[in-house]
Amino acid sequence: MMYREHAQDVLGQWLAWRRAGEVALVVVTATQGGAVRMPGALMAVSATGQRCGYISGGCIDADVAMHAMEALRTGRVERLRYGNGSPFIDMPLPCGGAIEVGVLPNAEADVLRACRDRLVSRQPVTLTLSPSGDLRLGHSTMANALSFRYTPKLHLRIAGRGADSLALARLAMASGIPTELQLREGTEAQEARRLGIDNVTQLTLPSALPARDDDPWTAFLLAFHDADWEDALLTQALGGPAFYIGAVGSRTTHARRCARLGAAGAVERQIERIRGPVGLVPSMREASTLAVSVLAEVVEAYQRKVRCPFASTALVLLAAGQSRRFEEGDKLLARLHGQRIIQRAAAALQGHDLAARIAVVGPDQAARAVELRAAGWTVVVNAQSEKGLSASLAAGIREAGQCRGVEAALVMLADMPNVPDAHLVDLRDALTPERSAVMSLAGAVHSPPALFDRAVFDSLTGLAGDAGAGQLFQSLAHTATVAIPADWALDVDTREDLMKVDCVN
Known part of the structure; x- marks a missing residue:
């Protein structure tokens, strides 16, 4: 039995066992109330009953493994429910909730290899489970399909x-966190290897640092007390995408380095x-307790980034767009599968916490405003909407800039009803700290949705005409694009457009 938990590790073991024989994959498909694992948690079960991964606090794993072995014998996909509403009345969950799992024998x-490889290459990946039990990579709009998103492991560079x-480093390694240790002293490097820390690099000169290999899932911790080394290492880290950068030292020391x-x-x-001083618990004086404090802060930051x-x-x-080309009324009030287009747009990222939800409408679009306010949006009326898209963009960005805690703005068009939340999450992942903007790329054309760092808000409010932010994007340094499929990039200007969108859904 192996209590591995990250999808990369469970899938890796599944693939290893598959080379020798049959193996089932168990997926948590839903939870109700308290639950140890989230939907998408995985467990591999071999034909001999070996397990890798876990799906509960120990309450149901053994029983699920027996069902998995039976599924391997029959070749049938199993769907099981434990807790409230379960037929297994002799297995109540102490938490009082419920867990649903899918058992996939084939x-x-x-x-799964492609999914594991994406995670190994430090890329997030989405796995979709169809109602029939088939798996595919990527997000799906299929009815009743379930999509689970997996992110790369936390990587710590010290x-x-x-x-x-x-x-x-020793505590992080013991916690299963891949750790890279960069040390000045050769004797310390030897001690690190003696402690079982293999990924050790010896630093030579502040002017000759090893190449930075950080990614958006990397945390960097500086534990030097030497200005030359501090400045060089922090400057290098700030030029990269690490989600966490921290430095050991007092408030006075931190103020001086800044x-x-x-x-x-x-x-x-x-x-x-x-971050400085670092650690969830302040003023730790021993290396062991400082390590616990710092690692807790790093893990908290990683979980916040993921969740x-x-x-x-x-x-x-x-x-605020007009409906001049749309026959029979307001295009955003037209219905698509029983729902107004503006209602579909207002449902974007409904399951996520945002710093603000801001919608921009024109002065003569009260019906749109009513729908948006009912969905919990702050509505800004753009009295100059006739001046083009840029005027509405400026109005929305100005409002965003006044909201507390806003560090970026994700701009969407209400007449693009097919954009899934999965694409918006991909945009968010791509806006790493060293970048100023990320746009969707439809074929070879820059397109909304787009995400902008607060540093370019002033430039966005100065745009004019109908060009939107595309021209500004091309003038910026440190940007990225995320491909958007043609079906997702469809917009509605005419009844014919609405029919095309209808055919896709």
């Missing part, structure tokens, strides 16, 4: 010297990314 090896670095970085030309907004990716993002919905 999961597609190629799909640069420093002394007991603080070694204690943190002042040095500012004097050397670092932008204040970037300097603010550096609340839009916590500092304002969603700006541009809904």
Whole structure:
């Protein structure tokens, strides 16, 4: 029995067992009330009953494994429910909730291998389970299909010297966190390897740092007490996508290092990314307790990034467009599968916490405003909507800039009803700290939705005409694009467009 929990590890073991024989994949498909694991949690079960991964706190795993072995014998997909509403009345859940699982005896090896490979290559991936039990990569709009998103493992990079670095690396490794240790002293590197820490790099000169290999799922912790090394290592980290950058030291020490970085030309907004003093528990004086405090802060930041990716993002919905080409009334009030187009747009990211939801309408579009307010949006009336898309964009961005805690704005068009939340999450992932903007790419054309860092808000409010933000995007440095399928990029201007959208859904 292996209590691995990350999808990369469970799928890796599933593939290893599959080379020797049959193996089932168990997927948590839904939970109700309290639950140890979230939907999407995985467990592999071999034909001999070996298990890798877990789906509960131990309440049901053994029983599910027996069902999985039976499914391997019959070849039939099983769907099981435990807890409230379950036929297994002799197995109540202590938490009082319910867990539903799918048992897949013939999961597609190629799909699971591709999923595992994406995670190994440090890329998020979505796995979709059809009602019949088939798996595929990517998001699906199929009715009753379930999509589960998996993110790469937290990776910790520590640069420093002394007991603080070694204690943190040892604790992180013991917690299953891949850790890279960069040390100044050769004797400390030897000690690290003796402690079982294999990924060790020896630092030589501040002017000759190893190439940075951070990604959006990397946390960087500086544990030096030397200004030359601090400045060089922090400058390098700030130029990359690490989601967490922290530095050991007192408030006074941290203020001094920030002042040095500012004097050397670092932008204040970037300097603010550096956490200091580090740790959830302040003023730890021993390396062991400091390690616990720092690792807790890193894990908390990672979980917040994974579970609340839009916590500092304002969603700006541009809904002030005219319906001049749309026959028979207002295009955004037209119905698509029993729901108004504007209602579909207003449902974007409904399951996510956002810093603000802002919708922009024109002065003569009261019916749109009513729908949006009913859905919980802050409605901004753009009295200059006739001046084009840029005027509405500016109105929405100005409102976003006044909202507390907003660090980015995600701009959507209300007449694009097919954009799924999965694409918006991909945009959010792509806006790493060193980037200023991310746009969708429809074929070779830059397109909404688009995500902008707060640093370019002033530039967005200065645009004019109907060009939107595309021209500004092309003038910016440090940007990225995310491909959007043609079906998702459809917009509605005419009745014919509405029919095309209807055919896709």
